[in-house]
Amino acid sequence: MTWQLRHATPADVDAIMALETSTFDNDAWSPEMMARDVADPNCYYLVAFPPDQPERIEAYAGLLAPRGAPEGDIQTIAVAPAARGRGLGRTLMQALIGEARKRGAREVFLEVRADNPSAQRLYERLGFDEVGVRRGYYQPDNVDAIVMRLVIPAPTMEATA
Template sequence: MALETRIFENDAWSREAMNRDVTDPDCYYLVAFPPDAPTQIDAYAGLQAPRGATEGDIQTIAVTEEARGHGLGRTLVQTLLIEARKRGAREVFLEVRADNPGAQRVYRRLGFEELGVRRGYYQPDNVDALVMRVRLTAPEMAPAVPSEPERPEATE
C-alpha cells in the first residue's frame, strides 16, 4: 500500500479495494522487485479478466520513479496482455490519466488506441481519463504482445 499511496497521492485505492482485487480469482497481479532487494517493490500491475470472457481490463499499474525508463512498465503490461489472451480475452481496456503522457506513450507502442475520454474521472484532482483498448487478435499485435514478455533492462 505504501507504493500505491506514494504514486497515486490523491486517488490511491483503499486497502480494502486493493485486497478485494488481489484476492479475486478473476484478477491477476504482478509485483516486480530488484533481485538484490526482494522486500523492495519497484512496480506492480493488475488485470481483471474472467476466464472465458472476451474482454479484460488493466486495473492498475504503478512503477516507482526510480524504476522508470528501463522497460519495466512495458514488460508488466505485456505480461498482463499475455495472461489476458490465455484467459480468452480478445481485447483489453484501460484508463490512463490525461496528464500522464509517459504512460500513454507506452500503451500506444503496445498497440493501444484511444477510444474516448472520461471527464473528471480521477478525483479529487478532476483529471480526465483516456479510455484505451488493444485488440489481442489483431495481426499487428503479434510483435507487441509476444508469447513471453521482454526482459526489462537491468537497473544499477
Template structure:
C-alpha cells in the same frame, strides 16, 4: 535491467499500498479495494523486484479478466520513480496482456490520466488506441481519463521482452 515478476498476494499489500499512495496520492485506491482484487480469482496482479532484492517491491500491476471473458481491463500499474525508464512498465504490461490472452480475452481496456503523457506513449507503443474520454474521472483532481483499447494480438505477433520472468 532484469526484473523478477511474481504473482501478488495479500502479504504484498503493505508494499503495494506504499507505492499506490506515494505514486497516486490524491486518487489512490484504498487497502480494502486492493485486498479485494488480490483475492479475486478474476484478477491477476503481479509485483516486480530486482532478483537480488526480492523483499523490495518496486512495481505492481493488475488485470481484471475472468476466465473465458472476451474482454479484460488493466486495473492499475505503478512503477516506483527509481525504477522508471528501464522498460519495467512495458514488461508488466506485456505480462498482463499475455495473461489476458491465456484467460480468453480478445480485447483489453484501460483508463489513463489525460495529464500522463508518458503512460499514454507506453500504451500506444503496445498497440492501444484511444476510444473515448471520461470527463473528470480522476477525483478529487477532476482530471479526465482517456479510455484505450487493445485488440489482443496472436502470440506469434507479440513483441517479447526477455527482461523478466514470471514463475507459475
C-alpha cells in the same frame, strides 16, 4: 538493474499500497480495494522486485479478466520513480496482456490520466488506441481519463519443418 516478476499475494498488499499512495497522490486505491483485487481469482496481479530483495516491491500491475470473458481491464500499474525509464512498465504490461490472452480475452481496456503523456505513449507503443474520454474521472483532481483499447490478435500456429 534487473527485476523478477511474480504473482502478487495478500502478503504483498502493504508494499503495494506504499507504492500506490506515493505514486497516486489524490486518487490512490484503498488498502481494502487492493486486497480484494489481489485475492480475486478473476484478477491477476504481478509485483516486480530486485532478485536479491524479494521484499522490495518496485512495481506492480493488475488485470481484471475472468476466464472465458471476451474483455479484460488493466486495473492499475505503478513503477517506483527510481525504477522508471528502464522498460519495467512495458514488461509488466506485456505480461498482463499475455495473461489476458490465456484467459480468453480478445480485447483489453484501460483508463489513463489525460495529464500523463508518458503512460499514454507507452500504451500507444503497445498497440492501444484511444476509444473515448471519461470526463472528470480522476477525483478529487477532476482530471479526465482517456479510455484505451488493445485488440489482442488471435494466437497463430506456425508449422515447423
